Amino acid sequence: MAMREAVLQALKEKNGEWLSGEMLSESLKVSRTTVWNQIKALLAEGYEVESSPRKGYRLSSPPDILSPAEVCPGLTAEVFGRKEYLYYQEIDSTNSQAKALASKGYPEGTLVVADMQTAGRGRRGRSWYSPGSQGIYMSIILRPVLPLKEISRISLLVAVAVAETLAEELNLPACIKWPNDILIDNKKIAGILSEVVTDMDGIEYIVVGIGLNINNQPQDFPSDFRTPATSAMAEDRCLVSRVKVLQGLLARLESHYLDLLAGRFAGTLEKGKSLSVVIGQELKLDTINGVLQGQAVDIDDHGFLLLRDQSGIIHTIMSGEITILS
The missing domain is CATH 1.10.10.10 (Winged helix-like DNA-binding domain superfamily/Winged helix DNA-binding domain)
Known part of the structure; x- marks a missing residue:
């Protein structure tokens, strides 16, 4: 020691x-x-x-530091965070660091956690607000043996794991805004950024980044967010143990991931549908192929969104920026 x-x-x-x-x-x-x-x-x-x-x-007080010394003793996950756990008090981006490690061959389950990010990244090149000692900023390396068409299942299972953790650990009514946002009463509490690297044989690795607002004061959030933000403390009116939340999140994330690899994705899919705030809603969807408008009718077996346009045509959406109209 x-x-x-x-x-x-x-x-x-x-x-x-x-x-x-x-x-x-x-x-x-x-x-x-x-x-x-x-x-x-x-x-x-x-x-x-x-x-x-x-x-x-x-x-003088119980530490709430996301170091391996604090997290690992109470961690029930068997792989995630066990083999390699890299903790930084400050880093530019946990996803950038995890991608660098993955390219060097670091194993599945390698976890990168930071107390603060100076250049945290969200989807579509946006930044992620990452003040020190207030949130959970983590990235994990996955190396699944899956067909490329099933990549979207990863984002959905991660969203389900985050929403379940908030509900079961903190009794917060978290919902999923497909594909990567976790909301409470239409306010964003968490975001997910999945980055995939492929080779001739399929998926080489996936880096999944999660930003989760825990002890942020509501008045401290920047005013220019596209979606109003919230935190666990803002909803619960008391300080929350980041260590406990991270331990619970890693356990649920690993459980849903192992279910996927074992061919048991149906339960995760149904949970994702039940937590969705977009199914049944009128949406405007900005995709790489242009703007679509219609009603979200379902999420298919691959984790893709099914949208019925005004002509009755069903579109299968792999990714996009959603605005809920109804």
Whole structure:
């Protein structure tokens, strides 16, 4: 165990009580200076450690830091976040970093998590608001053996996993705006960005990025968002444990993903339909082939949206920008 982890574990074992620097240095067989250097490192990472010349050190509050030291002990996922867990206090974009790692051969389930993004990315080149210590900004590497026509199933299962996590962990009525937005009362709480790299044999890897607003204050969101934003704290009126939400999200994400690989996508599909805010609605849809308008009638087995235009023709939509008209 690294010295930093040993100091952190010793502080946690005291459950908020004071631990003298002398006892800590003796138990770890290091100097008081070494202990203090590790305390400074923990403070820099965001841990709230009180210090007193006479009493020593103590953790003043339960840490809500998305590091592997905090997340992995309570993680029930067996692969996601287990093999490789890369945590950054600040990064430009978790998706950019995950894509770089995937191109180097990092395995499926590799997780990139940041406390803050300086250039977080959304769909269609948009930015994702990523202030420090308020949200969950993560990307995960997937290497599914799937036909290319089933790629859209990935986005749908991720959306279902995010919506289920908000409902089951926080009792928030999350819904899905196909294909990549999670809403609560028509306000956006989360977004998904899936980036696919293919080769001659099919899918080489998929990087799935998730941005989830947790402890953001409503007044802090920029005013120029296309869709009004919200956060878990804004809806629940209290601080929310990001660690707990991330643990639950990874478990549900892995479960739905393994179901897909095992040919059990039907349950995820039906859940996605039940959570959809677009099925049955009149839509304007901006696609790569132009603008369509009509009623969303279903989501098919591949995760594509089925839209019936004013002439009664059913269009299969793989992706696009949706405006709900009704």
